[in-house]
Amino acid sequence: MKHIISIDISPCHANKIGPQHGFTDIEFKELTKSIKQYHNVLIKEREEKKYGFFELYKDKATHNKIKEISSKFLGQGIENLVILGIGGSALGITALNTALNGTYYNLLSKEDRKGYPRLFVMDNIDPVTFKRMMKLCPPQNTLYNAISKSGETAETMCQLLIVLQELENTVGSEKIKEHLVITTSPRGENAPKSLLHPIADKYGITQLEIPLNVGGRFSVFSPVGLFPSAMLGFDIEALIEGCAEMDTLCSNDSLENNPAYKFAGIHYILDINKGKKISVMMPYSDRLKDIADWYCQLWAESLGKKEDIKGNNIFNGQTPVKALGATDQHSQIQLYREGPNDKIINLISVENQNEVLLVPDILNEISELEYIRGQSMNDLLLAEFQGTKDALTLSQRPVIHINMKEISEFTVAQLLYMLEVATAMAGKLYNVNAFNQPGVEEGKKIARQLMLEIKKNKV
Amino acid sequence: MKHIISIDISPCHANKIGPQHGFTDIEFKELTKSIKQYHNVLIKEREEKKYGFFELYKDKATHNKIKEISSKFLGQGIENLVILGIGGSALGITALNTALNGTYYNLLSKEDRKGYPRLFVMDNIDPVTFKRMMKLCPPQNTLYNAISKSGETAETMCQLLIVLQELENTVGSEKIKEHLVITTSPRGENAPKSLLHPIADKYGITQLEIPLNVGGRFSVFSPVGLFPSAMLGFDIEALIEGCAEMDTLCSNDSLENNPAYKFAGIHYILDINKGKKISVMMPYSDRLKDIADWYCQLWAESLGKKEDIKGNNIFNGQTPVKALGATDQHSQIQLYREGPNDKIINLISVENQNEVLLVPDILNEISELEYIRGQSMNDLLLAEFQGTKDALTLSQRPVIHINMKEISEFTVAQLLYMLEVATAMAGKLYNVNAFNQPGVEEGKKIARQLMLEIKKNKV
Numbered sequence A, B: 001m002k003h004i005i006s007i008d009i010s011p012c013h014a015n016k017i018g019p020q021h022g023f024t025d026i027e028f029k030e031l032t033k034s035i036k037q038y039h040n041v042l043i044k045e046r047e048e049k050k051y052g053f054f055e056l057y058k059d060k061a062t063h064n065k066i067k068e069i070s071s072k073f074l075g076q077g078i079e080n081l082v083i084l085g086i087g088g089s090a091l092g093i094t095a096l097n098t099a100l101n102g103t104y105y106n107l108l109s110k111e112d113r114k115g116y117p118r119l120f121v122m123d124n125i126d127p128v129t130f131k132r133m134m135k136l137c138p139p140q141n142t143l144y145n146a147i148s149k150s151g152e153t154a155e156t157m158c159q160l161l162i163v164l165q166e167l168e169n170t171v172g173s174e175k176i177k178e179h180l181v182i183t184t185s186p187r188g189e190n191a192p193k194s195l196l197h198p199i200a201d202k203y204g205i206t207q208l209e210i211p212l213n214v215g216g217r218f219s220v221f222s223p224v225g226l227f228p229s230a231m232l233g234f235d236i237e238a239l240i241e242g243c244a245e246m247d248t249l250c251s252n253d254s255l256e257n258n259p260a261y262k263f264a265g266i267h268y269i270l271d272i273n274k275g276k277k278i279s280v281m282m283p284y285s286d287r288l289k290d291i292a293d294w295y296c297q298l299w300a301e302s303l304g305k306k307e308d309i310k311g312n313n314i315f316n317g318q319t320p321v322k323a324l325g326a327t328d329q330h331s332q333i334q335l336y337r338e339g340p341n342d343k344i345i346n347l348i349s350v351e352n353q354n355e356v357l358l359v360p361d362i363l364n365e366i367s368e369l370e371y372i373r374g375q376s377m378n379d380l381l382l383a384e385f386q387g388t389k390d391a392l393t394l395s396q397r398p399v400i401h402i403n404m405k406e407i408s409e410f411t412v413a414q415l416l417y418m419l420e421v422a423t424a425m426a427g428k429l430y431n432v433n434a435f436n437q438p439g440v441e442e443g444k445k446i447a448r449q450l451m452l453e454i455k456k457n458k459v
Helices: A025-047 A053-058 A060-075 A088-101 A127-136 A154-170 A173-178 A196-203 A223-231 A236-249 A259-274 A286-303 A333-338 A377-394 A409-430 A438-458 B025-047 B053-058 B060-074 B088-101 B127-136 B154-170 B173-178 B196-203 B223-231 B236-249 B259-274 B286-303 B333-338 B377-394 B409-430 B438-458
Strands: A005-008 A080-084 A118-122 A142-147 A180-184 A206-209 A278-283 A319-322 A343-350 A399-404 B005-008 B080-084 B118-122 B142-147 B180-184 B206-209 B278-283 B305-307 B313-316 B319-322 B343-350 B399-404
Touching: A005 A259, A005 A409, A025 A259, A025 A409, A053 A236, A053 A409, A060 A206, A060 A223, A060 A236, A080 A088, A080 A154, A080 A223, A088 A118, A088 A223, A088 A286, A088 A409, A118 A127, A127 A154, A127 B286, A127 B377, A142 A154, A142 A223, A154 A173, A154 A180, A154 A196, A154 A438, A154 B377, A173 A180, A173 A196, A180 A196, A180 A223, A196 A206, A206 A223, A223 A236, A236 A259, A236 A409, A259 A343, A259 A409, A278 A286, A286 A319, A286 A409, A286 B127, A286 B333, A319 B319, A333 A377, A333 B286, A333 B305, A333 B438, A343 A377, A377 A399, A377 B127, A377 B154, A377 B438, A399 A409, A438 B333, A438 B377, B005 B259, B005 B409, B025 B259, B025 B409, B053 B236, B053 B409, B060 B206, B060 B223, B060 B236, B080 B088, B080 B154, B080 B223, B088 B118, B088 B223, B088 B286, B088 B409, B118 B127, B127 B154, B142 B154, B142 B223, B154 B173, B154 B180, B154 B196, B154 B438, B173 B180, B173 B196, B180 B196, B180 B223, B196 B206, B206 B223, B223 B236, B236 B259, B236 B409, B259 B343, B259 B409, B278 B286, B286 B319, B286 B409, B305 B438, B333 B377, B343 B377, B377 B399, B399 B409
Parallel strands: A080 A118, A080 A142, A142 A180, A180 A206, A278 A319, A278 A343, A343 A399, B080 B118, B080 B142, B142 B180, B180 B206, B278 B319, B278 B343, B343 B399
Antiparallel strands: A005 A399, B005 B399, B305 B313
16 A cells, blocks of 8 residues: 555535635535646646656656766765755755755754765855865865756856856866756757756766756756755655556546645635635654755746736735744744634644654653653654644644655655645646746846946956 | 834825825824824823833833843753744744844854854644744753743643643752743732743742733733843843833824834824725844734734724724835735735835845846846845835825844844833724733633533543
């Protein structure tokens, strides 16, 4: 039995939280029809290769190339893996790393890291952070992975120029290829050029390809996420199996039985009919907190659109919010329970943590500690989850409960793949193009113009 | 000239983004009157010692005690400082540490840390994280600081029992006091009991006091935040001066000249009159990212209230969202520009970073890189900030721009103190009690009950 993620939407039903905030049977029935219809559209577009993310897990040639290249670099004594990338180029591997390597991974000894490198994801252009990373990672035992589909991402290219210079000065021009891998769009007559192509050519750098029909936020199972995963020793086959398993689970057109469509459908109906404009993602596990961050990009950038596909102004989009249980019970739950009833709260529980931590049976003289003494931290975390879930229901707040039996390559891939399919379906329901991001261009243009003016004024 | 934080609300004016989304002169004038009136109420309540956070920076006796105790522990070769605390007991020191020690601080060598300990903030009950912390921090050179006002915080007490047992087993019962400091409510006949008092007594543990009129989310300048700050070598005097400076700046009743009232007033008026239900805090500096997190608790827990002070149901509260520039331009800006116009976006820029990182003038053959080549990463970050700010204005999205000349104890304390005063004023404007959190009790009760049932079933 491999179905080890389940998703429970019953706490969003009107019979739990009332028809003003929960979905009714009639709404569910109507939604079922829309889902069936859009499922067929998605299937057709998928067959037309409109979206590549669905099929990434099937690309054995790429997986083999990734395994081969990563083995080569791991054999060269790489101690630090540094990702130069932002947005979709950074969030996927950060999510996977936190989930599978846990908090404080970089502080572990090499032995406790099983010989795999530390990971530094440079997803910003903060000079203080970047200088510190360079201090911590001597180029001699560092592998950089520059990721940008177009090679036009200002932040990544700025980082790359600095790193190239540093490599020239330390290992020397000839050996740059032993310390840098480029992940960008494919070569080919019909493919758009990437500014990273001439750089790869100049230094003979290994290049990995992001399929043209895969956008940044859907790229975690492309080489963008899989090459660093292999470098960190993650089980690529198990990641792939997780995707395959979830693809099978999501292949039916039934709102009731398709986890991705459940997630998308309930978000849509509660947004449109009940004014839930905010989608909170709150896992009860430190290891899942960066998956919440990854989700925030996926949901925001895919569905936050001014126009529908016909060009009508709609200013669509739920605002995703990341939270962490139990931590944010002491920060956000006051608002979630007593503030405006404008949120869907996605709670993720994990049944089996990898470790059990017992609370010793001491300080018997303090009777108020009876409920934790001699129990486990694991039990307390699950009880807090349950308490929060029930308290939210008492306040008529809609909760979607995602349960994972454990955290592993297999389950994490399932969760990510499910959320990607959910996002594609949500795009259909909202009638927007979930695969572009026209709103980010203006700021880039202004920044570029400013930089040119600064340069002119310097001369 | 010490005023090195400025706050610009002009991008929220109707003449920039239209009267549907921005405030008008008439609204500003009315708001000015309310602010004057509530200023007098706050002053009066402050004199009555209703809120302690205003005066924390004046408590020299406590500051001296903190300095003395921290010197003693630092002299004992402490290498790791571990905070056992959640919510307000964790967010303040995390914000200060990231701001003043920067990203990857724990990875630095002891020399680069100037001999100060690493910091681990245990703000969750994740067994995997906690076990890893215990592995990384041998009790022999670790100081734990357990923080809970009542000693009834389940998460913190669960952690403390585990740590006490570990200390018993390693350094032994007698030496527990050399590895543990307790921060809790004061002793005294009129003070409520804390469960931490008998524990402090049993082992002779040093105790620091949280004044009764200071709540968790307003406690960063109490021993909750200041003792760990001293242990990390932060300049306590400069933190205090920052508070004092901001207190002076916030002592006038003018909407125009009081930075805290500007922040509170504009948030209030744009929420109530223009439907901006979400407050985004987006600093352009990695070092400020956990201040955004701290703000999220402050704003959410203080203003997210079901009832106004007269007991009428109002379900009040903006939802705070943390973001990070430039990173989240590639994640959230699409939504902020093209999604529902339901947000105020607070952008924080930093004029002088501590480091300058030059982009080398290489790869001249790629003309598209002209705008970054030979410039600095610092310039690019500021240009991206400006580009985002202007692009948001073009989309008629209200922006509050907070500018900091630099990041230091002095400026960071100013920023935090300003946001605390703003929250107190916002409570007045919204007519809610900003200093309680009734909505978090229910979940705690259920969790406690569940834990007792688990225990019963085990027996």
